[in-house]
Amino acid sequence: MKLRIRRIPLDTFRENVAVLSVDCEALRPEAFQAFKRLEIVQDGRVLIASLDITHDTSLVGPGEIGLADPAFRRMGLPEGTEVSISPARRPESLSSVGVKITGGTLSTHQIDQIVGDIAAYRYSSMEIAAFLVGCAGFMTSKEVLDLTRAMAAAGTKLQWASPVIVDKHCIGGIPGNRTSMIVVPIVSAHGLHIPKTSSRAITSPAGTADTMEVLANVDMSVEEMRRVVDDCKGCLVWGGHVNLSPVDDIFIRVERPLNLDTREQMVASIMSKKMAAGSTHLLIDVPVGPTAKVHTSLDAMRLRKIFEYIGDQVGLHLDVVVSDGSGPIGRGVGPVLEARDVMAVLRNEPGAPRDLRDKALWLSGLLIEQDPAVRGGGGRARAEELLRSGAALASMERIIDAQGRAESHPDLGAHQMDVLAQQDGVVQSLDCLRISQLARLAGAPLSRGAGLDLFKKAGDRVEKGEPLFRIYSSATSHFDMTVEEAEEDAGFVIGATSLPKMEAGW
Incomplete structure (x- = not known):
């Protein structure tokens, strides 16, 4: 089955996405429901892509296959190039993911296969998430070692002239x-x-x-x-x-929302x-x-x-x-x-x-x-x-x-508000997790000017109404949510007693 490549100006992040017309000449409409991914081949180049269907023939014609930007870039062929398509086979290594989900231990070969398939973009984000969740349940030290080696081997390995790096x-x-x-x-x-x-x-x-x-x-x-x-x-x-351990970057993109x-x-x-x-x-x-x-x-x-x-x-x-x-x-x-x-x-x-x-x-x-x-x-x-x-x-x-020096520095978020102490006393502790949550709610790190500016640390004396930190946000929705959350829990514990003098250890 032959179709001509058409670039679809759509950023699907790491996902390879292919789009076929509902009137595709190569496959009958009823066949679209039988599989979820395509194998696209041309002169030894092979790309596995998730399949979407369009009813808009101006987007993709009956004799075309549309490739979103990441897939088009990885295929590396000009628009109009004729390629062969067929239903993609399920990666064999997915059976090993099932073993891991049920609490099993994977061999070196199984982990190598999984990492190799992920590096080749044969896994969807859902399948990668399944592997990561399975590993989160239990991993032996040997599995951690095998995963480390497989991830390091999947990309570029740098070597330097100096004996000490x-x-x-x-x-x-x-x-x-x-x-x-x-x-x-x-x-x-x-x-x-x-x-x-x-x-x-x-x-x-x-x-x-x-x-x-x-x-x-x-x-x-x-x-x-x-x-x-x-x-x-x-x-x-x-x-x-x-391209150092590129599978790690794939994992990170899946781990972040989870x-x-x-x-x-x-x-x-x-x-x-x-x-x-x-x-x-x-x-x-x-x-x-x-x-x-x-x-x-x-x-x-x-x-x-x-x-x-x-x-x-x-x-x-x-x-x-x-x-x-x-x-x-x-x-x-x-x-x-x-x-x-x-x-x-x-x-x-x-x-x-x-x-x-x-x-x-x-x-x-x-x-x-x-x-x-x-x-x-x-x-x-x-x-x-x-x-x-x-x-x-x-x-x-x-x-x-x-x-390459940055041409311009991003401004701090235009939406700003100081969060105030609700009582006199001494800052007993700051909740690292809560402070991070509030800064992320404000928009960081995607909005580089968003975040928190801390005015007080543990051991500092504060008076009621004195600023503890300032919120910066670039979007009204983020700002309003952060303010609401900070009013509920600012991450600061304030008490009446002074803290003992302690050395930080460095």
Whole structure:
């Protein structure tokens, strides 16, 4: 059955979608209900696409097959090219997904098949969700290892000339914790190579890639990324565009609306990206707190054990550190506000968030000590010197210019309101999850100027009517919903007693 390609200007995100006319010459109308996907073939090129039917012959004619933008791009053929179509066979690996859903354990071969089919866009979003939910129920350490290796092997694998390639990753869950954008310029200013690839936000109000995009281009090819690292010794780019563990990015897009982020899938996501990026030394930051992703020291230890197991098996030098996750880091929550805090630290501004500065210096010092020329314990002092002298800021400016400085900075949301304290007292705690929820309701990260600006932290004294934080939103509907939710629960606990003086651990 032969049909001519017609491009349909429709963004279906990751989905391959094909459109046939109800009067299609190649298939009878009654056959449309018998299958859900098509196999499209031309000169060895094969594309699996979900099938939609149109009654509008001006959109797709009887002798045509319409391809939405992602499918048209992946097929890589000009409009009018004649292709063969047939019903697509059900991927064999789907039977393994059924095994996982019912609590079974998958072999290395089964996981390789599933990841390979997902990488080839043979799975629908619903089928990917089924696999992820099945894995969320139970995974063995061996399955996590197999998934990590399969995801890393499915895309580009970078190799670097330097024998030491350092990287760091925070498992997330702490609003405003944008340390990577300070660590990378400090460590690269020292002279170590730190090619930092980051994901966009899954369940948080901003990821490193979302925030860096306020300042510079993060959508870079492998060749462009190599050029930046060669010139600057570091970069801050989105991992999806350089095709590092591309299945991870597919998983993330499905996980986001499900709010799904399990421990095992998180480890496979992080480690597959770092393996593909060519890292040799990796620092994992695990914040622990009552409203963080990891609630207790015992949970942190269990997570550390999984990371260490995977690191040992794949030959990656790994350090896992536990940090204070009892509240937000910095003041801004949302891409524009977090970028503001980062640059304030790098510029040594007097009002820069002290907690963000101190944590970034601590992590930078640990990475700098991977340099054989640095004596043990000397990393923190070296990091402070590079920040104080302006060398880190100069490194960041070079990275921004090399990646492509943003032509304009997005404005903060025009809809603004301060949320006020309802009583006198001392801030006892901030709920990280609630703060993140409110910032996302305001529109972050998709609306980069949306989010929260925190005026108070745990231990601060407040008076009734004093602002706790400011809401920024670009859309009236988002703003109204956020205000309503903040009035119900602002995420702040205020009590009468002062908190004991405690060190943050960095």
